[in-house]
Amino acid sequence: MKKTRITLKDLALELKLAPSTISRALDNHPAISNATKKRVQQKADEIGFVPNSIASSFRKKKTQSIGIIVPRIDVHFHSLVISGIEEYSYDSGYNVTIFQSNNSLKREEEIARILQNKMVEGVIACLAIETENYDHFKKFKKLGVPVVFYDRVPSNFDANKIVINDFESAFTATEHLINMGCKRIGHIAGNQSTTIFKYRLAGYKAALEKHQLNMDPRLISYTNDLSYDEGVESAEAFLALPELPDGIFCANDYTAVSAIQVFRRANIKIPEDIAIVGFSNYPISKVIEPHITTVNDQAFQMGCTAAKLLIRLIEDDDDDSINSETISLKTELIVRESSMKNKDIIN
Amino acid sequence: MKKTRITLKDLALELKLAPSTISRALDNHPAISNATKKRVQQKADEIGFVPNSIASSFRKKKTQSIGIIVPRIDVHFHSLVISGIEEYSYDSGYNVTIFQSNNSLKREEEIARILQNKMVEGVIACLAIETENYDHFKKFKKLGVPVVFYDRVPSNFDANKIVINDFESAFTATEHLINMGCKRIGHIAGNQSTTIFKYRLAGYKAALEKHQLNMDPRLISYTNDLSYDEGVESAEAFLALPELPDGIFCANDYTAVSAIQVFRRANIKIPEDIAIVGFSNYPISKVIEPHITTVNDQAFQMGCTAAKLLIRLIEDDDDDSINSETISLKTELIVRESSMKNKDIIN
């Protein structure tokens, strides 16, 4: 399918004006008279002139576009982040081109190359699980293209990062259970090779410590990817203990759902017998019964913040700030029924 | 932030070759000797040459990029479709730039203009709820840019469309309830100004008719947007009837969840007393208890199919096929506990 487009030059010929004048008129340049601007705009509409912004990008060396690399678009967390990025970028006049790495390092490297060719002005990325070497991102720095990471961010590599305060969030969540009267609190932990899950575990431990609660290692269940099925296994393991926990802090909402369902099947009352707190505020957390107390992980906000930082870096001429900022977003604990063991206390 | 990039011309100078030769060598042109190709590639890597694909796009008038317009990225259905589009497009060498209309016609029009300027080679769109006038899409046709719609597609406007067979899917879902022994089947219906929900209602009615079941108008509950809360209202209305339904076909999974929870609270057994079928196969449908029988709405597949059709249209030189194709995807009924009233029967 092809068509020849009407160009700025065609418009100039029609109006017997120089292309430079047309260009300025359409760009609302102050040196052009209003009368001319009006004439140009009218004629442009009349003959259906559509400016070729690729030519403009090429000439100006500004594409007004940013690249996004995520593991999967259809993971709800990422779709929220992307939504936030798009929203902020759109309002700032940038558009976003999106790629999924499928958690493959090889694909992530390919995508990085494509983005370098495509002259995006900045990149927002959440690393593939496989990624431990960041060479493919270093090239962006050489090209003067800023990169902002979110969620799964590089360790031991100086970079712009948007994260949430996992330690503090986990601490607060666990302390909430303590405030609700729990004395024997378990934790369903994420993969400990991932920074955020290490922090969540650490926050849990710190809260127990602060309140001088006994730390029973059997009450910490380590999972690989916090899947629903792993949550079921964890909950069943807790059930098999000689003494049950009276509260569980789960490192995500899926495992919180599993725990609730396993315990209910065993005729254990939630939250009376065991109080549950999840993490992430997935949509399911406010549908399942009882609704789950959870930590709002600020996904949409994370996207906006990443875009905001990135666009500042793009538009800043000051190279110094290019690779050093880490923004830690505040989360909030959303208290729902699953942890309301003690109804008199409002956390 | 700026840097001057190394250009193809710089590379030519280094190697004392013509730019045309470099261009061909990098493009693996058959007329170039292997020795030269190797030299060029080596030098390119050595000095860190990154081809400027904007210049190339501009020159070739091919951007290898497609635009996507969706109401919201963070709606799970759309994130699945986008994921499918990205997957297929990536494998075909196209990349995708994404925009959300937030269901606003005005914004959809703005986006259409941006996409025309950006010289995308094709567009995939799901219309905003507000959109009833398609003028902003007609311009694409004039420019020779194919457009493929999915899910919320234009009515009374000749266009490429990817949809599922809602009538048939609803028919099958309802018939499944009949096969399970239900005699008094209700329906929670979506907004009847939307084509797909009209078809789902029609499919439900047709199944009742085929099996000569009484059609009680009180058993059809019309909702505005099939929200969880509306589902609760619908279910409560059913509860207030002098005679309860023994099966309900819900036009989405949210309302199926509401129904299950309302009925359970009223000590009604699912599926023994009332069997439930949902629609869409949202993640929640296989987590809620009992797991929900539902129709797989093929979201990811829809994205792949849209991309496939679009790319065919882009690469076809035959203008004839530009705006006429409608592809209706087959769905499948996923049978789970919520409808297994009669365990002897496998649908």
Added chain:
DNA sequence: CTGAAAGCGCTTACAG
């Protein structure tokens, strides 16, 4: 197998 030349559709410094 390699090169010289033109040109894609804009923008912008310079000139008047």
Added chain:
DNA sequence: CTGAAAGCGCTTACAG
């Protein structure tokens, strides 16, 4: 307030 001219970094038909 408007115009002439150069050029962004590639590609490609033409020539040899």
